[in-house]
Amino acid sequence: MVKTLVYGIYPRSARLRRSYNRWERGLINxxxxxxxxxxxxxxxxxxxxxxGIHQYTDPLFNWYDILRPVILSMKNVRLGPLTRxxxxxxxxxxxxxxxxxxxxxxxxxFQELEENPPLPLYQLDRRSSIxxxxxxxxxxxxxFTDSINQKDILNALIREYIKIAKAYERKEIVLxxxxxxxxxxxxxxxxxxxxxxxxxxxxxxxxxxxxxGLKNKFATVVLGKEDKNILKFSRNLGAKAVDSHRTKIEGIxxxxxxxxGVLTHGxxxxxxxxxxxxxxxxxLGKAGERQ
Amino acid sequence: xxxxxxxxxxxxxxxxxxxKDFHKIEGTEEFRKLAERATIETLKVFDRSGLDNLGVGGExxxxxxxxxxxxxxxxxxxxxxxxxxxxxxYRKGSVIDKLRRRVPFHLDEVDFVAKNSHKALKIxxxxxxxMMEWSFNDYxxxxxxxxxxxxxxxxxxxxxxxxxxxxxxxxxxxxxxxDEPATTTHPHEMDIVVDSINKxxxxxxxxxxxxxxxxxxxxxxxxxxxxxxxxxxxxxxxxRDTLERGVSDQKRTGFQDLKYFxxxxxxxxxxxxxxxxxxxxxxxxxxxxxxxxxRINYTLGILSDPELVRINPDCGLRTRSREIGEEKLKxxxxxxxxxxxxx
Numbered sequence: 001m002v003k004t005l006v007y008g009i010y011p012r013s014a015r016l017r018r019s020y021n022r023w024e025r026g027l028i029n030x031x032x033x034x035x036x037x038x039x040x041x042x043x044x045x046x047x048x049x050x051x052g053i054h055q056y057t058d059p060l061f062n063w064y065d066i067l068r069p070v071i072l073s074m075k076n077v078r079l080g081p082l083t084r085x086x087x088x089x090x091x092x093x094x095x096x097x098x099x100x101x102x103x104x105x106x107x108x109x110f111q112e113l114e115e116n117p118p119l120p121l122y123q124l125d126r127r128s129s130i131x132x133x134x135x136x137x138x139x140x141x142x143x144f145t146d147s148i149n150q151k152d153i154l155n156a157l158i159r160e161y162i163k164i165a166k167a168y169e170r171k172e173i174v175l176x177x178x179x180x181x182x183x184x185x186x187x188x189x190x191x192x193x194x195x196x197x198x199x200x201x202x203x204x205x206x207x208x209x210x211x212x213g214l215k216n217k218f219a220t221v222v223l224g225k226e227d228k229n230i231l232k233f234s235r236n237l238g239a240k241a242v243d244s245h246r247t248k249i250e251g252i253x254x255x256x257x258x259x260x261g262v263l264t265h266g267x268x269x270x271x272x273x274x275x276x277x278x279x280x281x282x283x284l285g286k287a288g289e290r291q
Numbered sequence: 292x293x294x295x296x297x298x299x300x301x302x303x304x305x306x307x308x309x310x311k312d313f314h315k316i317e318g319t320e321e322f323r324k325l326a327e328r329a330t331i332e333t334l335k336v337f338d339r340s341g342l343d344n345l346g347v348g349g350e351x352x353x354x355x356x357x358x359x360x361x362x363x364x365x366x367x368x369x370x371x372x373x374x375x376x377x378x379x380x381y382r383k384g385s386v387i388d389k390l391r392r393r394v395p396f397h398l399d400e401v402d403f404v405a406k407n408s409h410k411a412l413k414i415x416x417x418x419x420x421x422m423m424e425w426s427f428n429d430y431x432x433x434x435x436x437x438x439x440x441x442x443x444x445x446x447x448x449x450x451x452x453x454x455x456x457x458x459x460x461x462x463x464x465x466x467x468x469x470d471e472p473a474t475t476t477h478p479h480e481m482d483i484v485v486d487s488i489n490k491x492x493x494x495x496x497x498x499x500x501x502x503x504x505x506x507x508x509x510x511x512x513x514x515x516x517x518x519x520x521x522x523x524x525x526x527x528x529x530x531r532d533t534l535e536r537g538v539s540d541q542k543r544t545g546f547q548d549l550k551y552f553x554x555x556x557x558x559x560x561x562x563x564x565x566x567x568x569x570x571x572x573x574x575x576x577x578x579x580x581x582x583x584x585x586r587i588n589y590t591l592g593i594l595s596d597p598e599l600v601r602i603n604p605d606c607g608l609r610t611r612s613r614e615i616g617e618e619k620l621k622x623x624x625x626x627x628x629x630x631x632x633x634x
Contacts, residue, residue: 248429273371
């Protein structure tokens, strides 16, 4: 058996989309929306468990993109224009950093923010874990005033992420990267690894040089292809066995990912229709049992 | 050729009587009657605004630019909705088999509009690259293969349209606008963009333009102007411009890269026209006539020849109410008229 992981924003059901629409038009209030989100999360958690998924994050039904509402809970950063996410047809609001970010909102309370969606960051029911955009990805997806040193932002984000993990008393964190590291080193993540089990979902094909200098190990590093050298920095390797940008259902062979201790998907599932995402989760769960 | 032709880009907000049950009644006699009524009403709006080119009366026959064509093909299925942004979703089709055009996409609409207007008409059709980019590809080997298949189908549609146009045009020129908002989203795929568009319009005798909007880098497109077998470019500029008056580079930030367009265009034997978006379709603010004049004058300062410049909104006006859409178009035409008097 191989561990399986589902992470990040999961597609909203038709009911949830309609409910958001009604909330935006003032037809239901924030408490009613909150109740519906919680009910929808129960359906999601049931599906994860029935499909045999070992680790899953909060489905983030109240997130509008992978940076909100993390960014909205912080000071010294505001939301900029709608911007294309990578080469997809999905758009996010680009954060504009004006100083060192720091969480100033009560991230655990349900509340409406100036720019939707409402907090809390998570409703961590059952065994769900925390999902966070990696600081590297936040930087790549943001803009900055000239005077800001991006290294300071990276370090500040790590500090704030540690606070988030403590606030929710969860040690399991999934950090998600959508940009290849190229020559960039990510050892600044070390403080976050000290007390947490961090799974890192990478983009591209990272190598040793990107991880050099880390004193603590990741729980899992998810890679596009096998690279045993990464085991110096991670207790486990993960494979992207399911494609979140195609609706075709994968036939996952047990031979394909013998090197991996964790099976997961390539990007977060929000790029798929909900109906297809649910089937892919089933397939992933079964593949985990077979491996 | 006429100077500073005014035109719309395609869509206009549907009246409530058509929008509310659109999907339920589509394909029925009731739908046809309502779509015709809405088209006539929108043609009147465009006519009142003073537009030279009335398009297809605001695309009243089409719910959405991707879905309309995709639903009329075999080989595509729809599994559900996919997020575009925030809580906005669209139906993204999955290509699961060889693509075939099951029924024509736009012939009924073009037939009706041509018979109900005597002005110039520009017919928009969603381009092959955007159709590919907005679909899940679960069947074809590569993105290029899929784009070229869409191109083959669009070419079929355009050939049928050309035949129809011969019967209903009353001598008017056939004008086709290939809508390609996805054009520059994958810079390394510009060859696919060029090849698929060229294949789409192969053998079509008419004036062909392309509409692109919200590109992060129009230069990718300008660089391929010599390769694209089309006559003009209808582009969005105002969304990236300031709302301040003036004709300096600082005030007209959104229009500055027309200098690069001119550089490429000057190298061609047969010059291409550019339709400049002078009104932003994403804001309710109605740009004053003077601001629109500044935008046109700044453009003329770069391109010089008013026959190579057309005047349009950034994109389809379906994003705004019909009233605001009409006001924006009226100001656009007044601004153009004021400038023509001084030329």
